[in-house]
Amino acid sequence: MLVPIKWMSQYVDINTDDKTLADKLTLTGSHVDAVIDYNKEVINVKTGKILEIKQHPNADKLVVTQIDINEAEPVQIITGAKNISEGDIVPVSLEGAVLPNGLKIKKTNFRGLPSYGMMVSYEELGFEDKLIPKESRDGIIILPKDTPLGKDIKEVLELNGSALEVEVTFNRPDCLNIVGMARETAATLGTKFKFPEISVKNEQGDIKDYLNAVEIEDEDLCSRFYAKVIKDIKIGPSPLWMQRTLMDAGMRPISNIVDVTNYVMLELGQPLHAYDLEALEGRKLVARRAKKDEKIVTIDQTERILKENMLVIADAEKPACIAGVMGGFNSEISDDTKVMVLESANFNPKSIRETSKKLGMRSEASARNEKPMGHMMVELASLRACQLIEMIGAGTVVGGYLEAGKNDYDAPIVTLRPYRSEMLLGVDIPVEDMLKSLNTLEIESTFDGEKIISKIPYFRTDIEQEADLIEEVGRLYGFENIESKPLTGSTRVGRKSEIRLLEDDMKTIACGMGLYEITTYSFISPKTYDNICAPADSPLRNYVKILNPLGEDFSSMRTTLIPNMMEVIQRNSNRGVDDAKLFEIGSIFIPKSQPVTEEPYEKQKLCIGMYGNYDFYDLKGIVEGILSRFGIKSSIKAVKDNSTFHPGRTAGLFINDELVGIYGEASHQTIENYGLDHKVYIAEIDVEKILENKNTEWKYEALPKYPSMVRDIAVIVKDEVLAGEMEEEIKNVNPHLIESVKLFDVYKGEHIEEGYKSTAFSVTYRNKERTLKDKEVENIHNKILQVLNKKFEATLR
Structure with missing residues (x-):
């Protein structure tokens, strides 16, 4: 500003x-x-009166003027200006004059006749085009008729x-x-402040003879509406002092009535709006919400379609103004206006801000109306505008006013404890100084022996609590006068939570295994649950629905990471990426109840996706590799009832007999739903369960002194028997002497009955305290065969 x-x-x-x-x-x-x-560099430019204008004998577009500058002889000046007339008083740059752009004026010959200077425009005096009054754009400055002749233009226009x-x-x-x-x-x-003296001296008539009513239908959007009427309007330029004041403040003069409303807005901060009374149906003004798709043509002659939550000022039939933003074209003040209504109102800041933004209309008025100003300035601003209109002779103020809404002010009381001020500011300011500072700001304050009691004036809508008063005291005391001191009190070292540290480690491990991290949105389309073949009663479909989504594709909070992983695989595959190993660690959201009334559970999941030259065992190795880095021993069991996955190539991941994840090959239908023609392997694991079972207190042992013995065993079992379960049973025969069990062959075919398979394991034996004997190993080996026969009906091949 x-x-x-x-x-x-x-x-x-x-x-x-x-x-x-x-x-x-x-x-x-x-x-x-x-x-x-x-301050503008202007030398030898004086005021002069045009005595005579004659056509140049040798040039159609030039005229010869004689100008009285209050010297012995008139000055002859030749010009092409179109906006001058005999009797006009204009600024004249005489021979030897210097203008702000550096131009030096010399005697010039125009088509055989001498010119001893130049009449001056606002542009030539260094004013920006946007500030130049309408009547002086592209032309000479026309000064008031009572301007003294021969006066320095710097004094007349106050170019300083x-x-x-x-x-x-x-x-x-x-x-x-x-x-x-x-x-x-x-x-x-620390000096004296003087509020403008406001008084209207010559009111005539009664407003009720002109305006029937002002009303507020929606008080949540308009708290006060105040109206005055001015008659005998004489539209014309405003006085030079007002024009120059507005120009210095960055506004272009328009006409006397418009300039007065802008002047008061800049002076007091309260926007005003003027209506042509004859254009108002029913001679009334109503502050109401716009009707659905109601239309108005604004003063820029653009038709606007309004929403139902927008506030308008309407007459008995139609909107006359978009409240607080821009007036209507049909009711604006024109050269023919004789009687006008002056509106001064207080609007809901949020409503004005939203309306201005939605319509793409921003002005000095909307910039003020969209801030909380309070309703007490409404009447003062209206009376100030009436005073100025009367002062400049632009109209006659009609007696009385019409208003609606609040017209009183109950000053809020806020207290300040002096000791609290010292705690927050770090300096002991005497109570007397605090009182002086607050009262200087027109915050009426007294001290009752314990605390300062302050009445907040109507114009300070920002002061609501004790800290606000302390800030006022501090800034007038001078923050630069407060000694800088180090912070005191206990401090804590910031650190990540355990689960965030675990996630960081998992990301490092996964990247080390050649996986690429992806990051996807937490909100997905409900249709994706169909794509991963989730049944209608699947818990995955119990999701949080977003009330204000960006669109259907982002209308639910995800309950699994698998759809996002499949979409990334689909996108990469479609763009010619032949193979990829990807992972994501992200949140899923499980509602506590439906409909959702409280914050849902948020769980962290690890999702791994692979396609290309990989198989189930590559995925299995990655999962087991990640778990082993956290000291976790896991087991797997076949999963055949999950429609997202292939029924014969999917494993449930268990830690201490608790299901913590699932991994395997995506089902044919899931792959087809994403338009893929290759196998995809997916894993989803509960990160929080990994944190619960994490054990990284590593124990180190010396290398074994005694040799191991290796025996192979091959048995024939039914097809449905899982090799992993057989491994576990073999280990449990003698955990102390059986060091490891590895599956190295599965065979089906010739010499093997249909429905059966040959499964071969390599068993490593070792005693850490002595060398094993063949007889010991033979006994354990035979016992293994017995256990396999009993548990799985296995026969030695």
Whole structure:
């Protein structure tokens, strides 16, 4: 926001230079980004009155003018300007003049006639195009008729001074105006603040003869609505002082009525809006929600389609304004307007912000209305605008007003404990100084012997608790005056949780085995459960449904990582990647109940996916390799009832007889659902169960002193007998002397009865304390055969 210092000086005594003021305001919390110098290098440019305009005898597009600059003889100037008339007072750059762009004016000959200077436009005086008044764009500056002749244009247009470019934070809308910044400046410099004196001296008539009613239908979106009527409107340019004030503040003058509303908005922070009374059906204004797909043509002549949650100001039939954002084209002030209604209202900030964003319409008014300003400024701003309209002769204020909503203010009480201030600020500030600081900010405060009791003024909507008052005290005391001290108190070293550390280790191990990590979204489409062939009553379909999804494909929280893994495999396969080994460690979400009323259970899972030149045993080796790194011994059992997996090539993973995962080949239907023509191997393991059973307290043993003995045994068993179960039974025959059991052959075919298979194991025996004898090994070997025969009806091959 631009704060012209000359304007602000009308409300506060400034006893320092601009740079020091900027630094002090920054130190007290009003961040000043820059000090902008408005002084323009203009030499020998004076005001003059056009006495005569004649056509140039030798040029169709030029005219010859005689200009009185309050000297002995008029000055002859030749120009091509189209917006000048005899009697106009204009700025004239005389021979020897220098303009801000460096141009030096000399006597010039135009088609045989001399010109002793040049009439000047705003552009030539260094003004930005966006700030130039409508009537002076692409033309000469036309000055007021009562402007003295021969005056230096720097004095007439006040081409001097400076402005502060201030960054106002969202919580301080009271500073988003000149008066608010003047209040801050007074508190910062310790000088006196003067609020503008507001009075309307010559009201005529009764507003009820012009306006029938103002109403609020939706008080949650509009808390106060205040209306005044002005008659005998005379549309024209605003006075030069007002135009220049607005230009210095970064706004372009439009017309006297519009300029007044903009002036008051910048001065007090309260946006206003003016309506042509004759354009209002039923001569009433209503603050209400828009109807579904209701339309309005805004002042930029664009048709807008409104949503039902948007607030409009409507007459008896249709919207006349998008509340707090932009006015309607049909009810705007025009050159023919004779009677107008001046609206001043307080709106719901959230509603204005959402409406402005959805419609793509942002303005100085919406930027203020979308912040919490309170409703007490509504009446003051309206009366100030009436005062200015009366002052500049733009209209006559009609007596009385109409209003709806809140019109009183019950000041909140906030208390401050002095000892608490010392704890938070780290410095002991006397209570007297605290009271002085708060009262300087117009926060009426007293001390009752134990605490400071403060009444919060209507314009400080940001102060709600004790810490807010302490901040006010601290910033006026000066944070730069508070000695820097090291932090005190106990500190803790931050560290990852055990499960996060486990995940890191698992990722390192998996990457070391040649797997690539993937990361996928936690929300998936419910249709993916069909793709992995989950039955209708599968627990996997008990998912958390997202109420506001990005789309159908992201409408549920996943209960398994397998669909995401299959989609990644599908994508890579379709793009020509012939083989891949992938893994993901991520969360699944299990609702505690349906419908979901509380936070669901979140579990961590490890998912491994492989395709290409790999088989079941590659996946088995990876799973066992990961578990062995955490000191976990596992067992497997065949799984035939999981429709996601192949019924004969899938194993359940058990730790201490507890199912912790599943791995195997994806079923033909699952592979077909993803459009794949090759085998896919998938594993999904509960990471939390790995953490529970993790045992990395490694024990080391000396290399064995005594030799081992190896015996092979081949038995014939039925096809359904699992080799893994046979291995476990062999080990249990004598765990002390049987060092290892390895399956090395499975044979079906000639000499083997159909429905049976030959399974061969290599058994390693060792005694750690002495050399084994053949007789001992033979006895154990025979016992193994007996156990296999008893358990599995195995016969020696």
